[in-house]
Amino acid sequence: MPSRWKLMFVLLCVLSLCFMITVSLAAEGRGGSITLAMGGAVPPSPDPHDSRSMGHHTVSAMISDPLLKWQDDDFAGVLAKSWDISPCGLTYTFYLQENVPFHNGVILTAEAVKKNYERITNPEDPLPIAGDLADIESVEIVDDLTFKFHLKSLNPDFLARLMYFWISEPGSWENLGPGQYVAGSGAFRPVAYAEDQYLRLEKFEDYWAQEPYLDEITIRPIPEADTQIIELETGGLDLLLYAPPMEANRLEGLGFNVIPFVRVNFSRVVFNFQTMEELELRKAISYAIDREAIRDVAYAGLGEPMSTLGIQGSWLYNEEVGGYYYDPDKANAILDAAGWEKNRRGIREMDGEPIRLHLPTRGDDEAWLRSTQMIQQMLEDVGIDSYITTADSQTFYTQVRVGEYDLAWWLSNAPPEPPIAHGNLRSASYWNVTQLPVDHPLQQKFDELDLKAMSTVDFDVRAQYYGEMQQIHYDEAVEALGLWIEQIHVANSALKGLHVPPTGVVYDAFLWRLDQ
Amino acid sequence: MIGYIMRRILFGIPAILGVVTLVFLSLHVAPGDPIELLIPPDVSSSAAHELADQLRARYGLDRPLHIQYFSYLRQVASLDFGHSIRTGQPVANSLMARFPATLELTVFSLFLGVLMGVPAGVLAAVRQNTLVDNASMSFALLGVSLPNFWIGLLLMLFFSLNLGWLPPSGRVGGFWTWESLRHLILPGFTLGIATIGILARLTRSAVLDVLKEDYIRTARAKGLKESIVIYRHALKNALIPVVTVLGLQFGALLAGAVIVETIFAWPGIGRYMVYGITGNDFPVVQGGVLFIAISFVFVNILVDIIYLFLDPRISYR
Secondary structure: HHHHHHHHHHHHHHHHHHHHHHHHHHHHOOOOEEEEEEEEOOOOEEEOOHOHHHHHHHHHHHHHHHOOEEEOEEEEEEEEEEEEEEOOOEEEEEEEOOOOOOOOOOOOOOHHHHHHHHHHOOOOOOOOHHHHOOEEEEEEEEEOOOOEEEEEOOOOOOOOHOOOOOOOOOHHOOOOOOOOOOOOOOOOOOOOOOOOOOEEEOOOOOOOOOOOOOOOEEEEEOOOOHHHHHHHOOOOOOEEEEEEEHHHHHHHHOEEEEEEEEEEEEEEEOOOOOOOOOHHHHHHHHHHHHHHHHHHHOOOOOEEOOOOOOOOOOOOOOOOOOOOOOOOHHHHHHHHHHEEEEEOOOEEEEEEEEEEEEEEEEOOOOHHHHHHHHHHHHHOOEEEEEEEEEEEEEEHHHHHOOOOOEEEEEEOOOOOOOOHHHHHOOOOOOOOOOOOOOOOOHHHHHHHHHHHOOOOOOOHHHHHHHHHHHHHHHHOOOOOEEEEEEEEEEEOOOOOOOOOOOOOOOOOOHHEOOOO | OHHHHHHHHHHHHHHHHHHHHHHHHHHOOOOOOOHHHHHOOOOOOOHHHHHHHHHHHHHHOOOOOOHHHHHHHHHHHHOOEEEOOOOOEEEEHHHEEEEEEHHHHHHHHHHHHHHHHHHHHHHHOOOOOOOOHHHHHHHHHHHHHHHHHHHHHHHOOOOOHHHHOOOOOOOOOOOOOHHHHHHHHHHHHHHHHHHHHHHHHHHHHHHHHHOOOOOHHHHHHHHOHHHHHHHHHHHHHHHHHHHHHHHHHHHHHHHHHHHHHHOOOOHHHHHHHHHHHHHHHHHHHHHHHHHHHHHHHHHHHHHHHHHHHHHOOOOOO
């Protein structure tokens, strides 16, 4: 064979090989880059310890890994291979995965976890997730891959605090120069960052779990909801985290993959016990609210009406507790029986004093505002007059926290653990907005039950105490429970492998791939 | 002349001091607690209270208001605008990092304003009471009246979603490349449309006034071409009030950037301030407003100086 033909043959073989490799990679969905965006008040940072919201946590989960995550209704280890809890419940021993490399090549050790804890909880400069680690008294290193958290006091829900405890390599944050980033152990590593503009991540070939499919992910902060949607529709975005729910149906109709997830937020009408001390009034309002209408109109049908403080099916759910359902006749009957009579204007009054309630709301959240307007109408239908005042989010939160309200539509974060009652009904809770004095019998009862529930690691016993709290919550109509609100992520139909857990924080970006 | 310039600069100082005081007071008296933002909503125990107290002490928010005020004045005098409560970054650095984006947007909008507003005004004046005049003035009226967040979204829908010609949002770094210009067109036009309208109306009335002057009649009597009469004699004099308005418009554009930058995800000072406002991040809002106020005062001093050259009738005294 002439040498020219030999050369041609070799070239042909090489080209065929390249073609086959390309085809096989494409078939696997390897390669490609995507752009994702999120709203929110602060753009995400390349430092996972700077994570301030659920959206940020999803970005942090690409760069770094936590010790554990919430998956299939239970905790699953990520960097922690396993863990033990001492019988007294005050010591948690974690066993780390072996040979987990950070982006700078350093291998994960227990010492690194300790230094991460110290950085986050530094009293001079506490980082945003410092509150989650506040129960830890000390960290004890047992060996290279084993360490213990010693708690200050019993916290049976401690594991839930570790879901967003992102571990990065301590040496990498000490001498950060321009263009250098904190080294995590995640599937993607930051390569470019312009605050307010973009954060570009590149595939980390040595990711310990498996090789990521995508080559590159760009994260863009886009504050305006309408702009986010237009970017998505024009192809400027492949994934929009926490998209406006009102757009869900339309976007689905356009072929986008709308992924709902529930139980991140729950809503209810909170009552100020300083001005709403009459039980019958609170009960009547609880019956007057049409939760399904609010869900359908304000939240585009994304949500489930809520009947008790326990998540249905969870370990603390008390199925014996009744719920308040929409029944305006019952609401009217309760008010009539309690002596609230309607005047000529149809407004109920007691001793000639017409009822008029202050219903503050957020003006910067369309669904929140619309829900409040609907509640005002529902109250009017049973003869309760109210007036709405609007404010920006922080002003509104402060207003409600300090008691400048009678009743208000209120959304809270509800991670799968710990129980909602612990977060919202204890007198010591920062987010208890009932305005009940600490020495009020009802508040004392809640505190007593919560203390008992938190003083044991036996979940059956805890369920009993929290069940009792749910019963009192219902009997006393402490709040008019509203909805488990679903939120949505919206993805381009070409993006596959997106698994969204109930918290909305997506941990496994290494599984995302593009249909090619 | 130097005395005149110095006087202008000195007059600017009380204006800046007034802005500092007003902004400081209005933000601190407003309801809302910035520290709440830093407390995780699901934080478990009384650690939240402890954390809140720590953070308050750290940012000096536990001190009496007047102490905070004088401390802030001292900082401002040394060009230290404090640190952002949320990010912990120095506000002055963050403002300087974002200033090029805002300046780019503002200058481009002002450029559009001059490029489109002045010729439209001249054309309307020269063709007074014709279709051209009515069309120009109707466009100018719309530009001044329509809110820019609405115009912005409409432009985005039309040019990005329907036609696919321009990107809906974001900024590409690097001045004046084709890609950066494509990203600049929609926010620039949205921000500048009011300036186009204002300049068109002002130029029209100024040119109409000048055209009635004796020297214009003289120029025409000398047999000069109409274009020379308009552009060399009439427009030069008509532009004096326009330059004054340009200075004022620069301030309006900086303020308008707050909304436009948010809509178009433009990473400038306006958007940074919105983060500060929604998050009750006092140092960011104070720093941002102060930065804009100083820029505004500086530009107006500059306009006053330019005025000296354009209109020799102005006395230096």
